[in-house]
Amino acid sequence: MTDPTTTTPDRRPGGRTARVRAQVLDAVCAELAENGHEGLTMEGVATRAGVHRTTVYRRWRDVGGLLVDVIDAAGEIDWQPPDTGSLRGDLTALNQQIQESLVVQPSLAVALMAASFHSEQAARAQTRLWADRYAQCEILVERAVERGELPAQRTDARSLLIAATAPLYHQLVLLRADPDPHLPERAAETAVLAAAAGAFSVRRRREESM
Amino acid sequence: MTDPTTTTPDRRPGGRTARVRAQVLDAVCAELAENGHEGLTMEGVATRAGVHRTTVYRRWRDVGGLLVDVIDAAGEIDWQPPDTGSLRGDLTALNQQIQESLVVQPSLAVALMAASFHSEQAARAQTRLWADRYAQCEILVERAVERGELPAQRTDARSLLIAATAPLYHQLVLLRADPDPHLPERAAETAVLAAAAGAFSVRRRREESM
DNA sequence: GGCCTAGAGCGACAACTGTCGCGTTAAGAT
DNA sequence: ATCTTAACGCGACAGTTGTCGCTCTAGGCC
Numbered sequence: 196m197t198d199p200t201t202t203t204p205d206r207r208p209g210g211r212t213a214r215v216r217a218q219v220l221d222a223v224c225a226e227l228a229e230n231g232h233e234g235l236t237m238e239g240v241a242t243r244a245g246v247h248r249t250t251v252y253r254r255w256r257d258v259g260g261l262l263v264d265v266i267d268a269a270g271e272i273d274w275q276p277p278d279t280g281s282l283r284g285d286l287t288a289l290n291q292q293i294q295e296s297l298v299v300q301p302s303l304a305v306a307l308m309a310a311s312f313h314s315e316q317a318a319r320a321q322t323r324l325w326a327d328r329y330a331q332c333e334i335l336v337e338r339a340v341e342r343g344e345l346p347a348q349r350t351d352a353r354s355l356l357i358a359a360t361a362p363l364y365h366q367l368v369l370l371r372a373d374p375d376p377h378l379p380e381r382a383a384e385t386a387v388l389a390a391a392a393g394a395f396s397v398r399r400r401r402e403e404s405m
Numbered sequence: 406m407t408d409p410t411t412t413t414p415d416r417r418p419g420g421r422t423a424r425v426r427a428q429v430l431d432a433v434c435a436e437l438a439e440n441g442h443e444g445l446t447m448e449g450v451a452t453r454a455g456v457h458r459t460t461v462y463r464r465w466r467d468v469g470g471l472l473v474d475v476i477d478a479a480g481e482i483d484w485q486p487p488d489t490g491s492l493r494g495d496l497t498a499l500n501q502q503i504q505e506s507l508v509v510q511p512s513l514a515v516a517l518m519a520a521s522f523h524s525e526q527a528a529r530a531q532t533r534l535w536a537d538r539y540a541q542c543e544i545l546v547e548r549a550v551e552r553g554e555l556p557a558q559r560t561d562a563r564s565l566l567i568a569a570t571a572p573l574y575h576q577l578v579l580l581r582a583d584p585d586p587h588l589p590e591r592a593a594e595t596a597v598l599a600a601a602a603g604a605f606s607v608r609r610r611r612e613e614s615m
Numbered sequence: 616g617g618c619c620t621a622g623a624g625c626g627a628c629a630a631c632t633g634t635c636g637c638g639t640t641a642a643g644a645t
Numbered sequence: 646a647t648c649t650t651a652a653c654g655c656g657a658c659a660g661t662t663g664t665c666g667c668t669c670t671a672g673g674c675c
Contacts (some may be wrong), residue, residue, distance in 0.1 A: 210641075210642050210643090211640080211641065211642075211652075211653075212642080212651080212652065212653090215652085215653075226660085232522065233522075233523065236631095236632090237632080238631080238632075239631080246653080246654090247653065247654050247655070248632090248633085249633095249634085249635090249653080249655080250652080250653055250654075250656075252632095252633065252634075253652085253653085254653095255445075257633090308579065309522035312442065312519035312522060313443065318581060321581075322580060322581050325579070325580055326580075354572075354591070354595075357572050357575060357576065357580075358568070358572055358592075358595055360575075361571035361572045361574070361575035362564075362567050362568055362571045363577075364552075364571070364574075364575050364579055365567060365571035365574050365575060366567065366569070366571075368579070369518065369529060369535075369574055369578070370532060370535055370536075370567075371532050381564070381604075382568075384604065385564075385568055385599045385604040385605070388598075388599050388602040388604045389595045389596075389598050389599040389602070390604070390606070391600065391602065392598040392599070392602050393598070394591075394594065394595040394598045394599070397596070420671075420672050420673090421622080421623075421670080421671065421672070422621080422622065422623085422672085425622090425623075432651095446661095446662090447662080447663080448661080448662075456623080456624090457625070458623050458624070458662090458663085458666085459623080459624075459625080459663095459665090460622080460624075462663065462664075463622085463623085464622090464623095467663090539617055616675105617674105617675085618673105618674085618675080619662095619673090619674085619675100620671100620672090620673095621670105621671095621672080621673095622669105622670085622671090622672095623666075623668105623669080623670070623671090624667100624668080624669070624670085625666105625667085625669090626665105626666100626667095626668105627651105627664100627665085627666095627667105628663100628664080628665080628666105629649080629662100629663090629664085629665105630661100630662080630663080630664100631660105631662070631663095632659100632660080632661070632662090633658100633659095633660085633661095633662080634657100634658080634659085634660100635655100635656105635657085635658080635659105636655105636657095636658105637655090637656095638653105638654085638655080638674105639654070640648105640651105640652085640653070640654085641650100641651095641652090641653095642647090642649100642650090642651080642652090643648105643650095643651095644647105644648090644649085645646105645647085645648080645649105
């Protein structure tokens, strides 16, 4: 029945344990969505998951531990960057996805960001997730270069992506401005114009001091 | 001694009351700086301020109330946007100020941002402060137009400012990247290039759908 | 100087949070 | 089927947080 090559002398990750983990993580998301990151409490999660407080404390230690697990789980669902046929279209679509995730009520994304200030571990998990996503998105820039939309001169993909997406996060998360339906497109377009003007060309990296 | 025209029938804002307030607000900043937003507790503030717990609870209600007061106090110190003689220089200088405020350890700015997720009131106070600062900065753009650096065609100053500054906040606050000494200048330059390419011209506001 | 009272101090209290030791359940291996 | 023990359930516990009623101090006014 079990694979004889894999000896499991110690850990016991299946059955009840796995079920408890699933219940608890579901409960965390539900609580986050319902009460925001503020209302996320060990007690509440345990109760909603139908599990004893002590269990949650033992396995996840604190709220930060719960969030790490949730964030890591979010990183495991596979996500593909948009592919619309043009850089501007791709960035706009990407920004629209971002805007939606930040604007939807309740926003798990915002709750995770807010909550990741609570715990160093959660912050690191969050950082890892974002690094992955931005790395995945670099293909947008590569495709644009192949299509000839950007000069063959290599472009700093990451900077371009940050420039395109940062205004959304800034407006919606930090400045808490009302969502602007045109913002995704305008931010994307701004980045494309800047790229066309050579703002992200790698050659610029060599200091041309002010 | 007291001004006879100002009748103070109810409130009693002077003397001990004012002293207590000053002690408490100082204590909040000290605690924020020392233990981060995480270690900010009513108890700790009261103790450090040499004041009884109940007093803090009564006057500020909760941590959010304390932060509102601190943020509002920060808004009262008068701040002037840089004036270097060129748009690129101004934005670079602005970004350098931002980067420094975010990177310095401990960063009161980061602590306030993180903490403003705790309380709706603190978040609003924070939003007000930022709105003020960005409004003040619009003069950078006006001066650039007067100098002929930007087309006379009106430019959306706020969008330009956001585009120039957002990458800093995004990298340092949300992505938690290591500070890049060139980032302030590069982000400023990117915004200037985009502006020169017409990315923020008001005419664009009329929808040219994708 | 003396009076009035806003606001601070104080201690007691209930509610909540996190920890611990021990008994029970069921996953995994034979 | 049976055994071993990882992981969960449980109740008890100390420490912390926020509230309340009361007393006392000192600011503002005469």
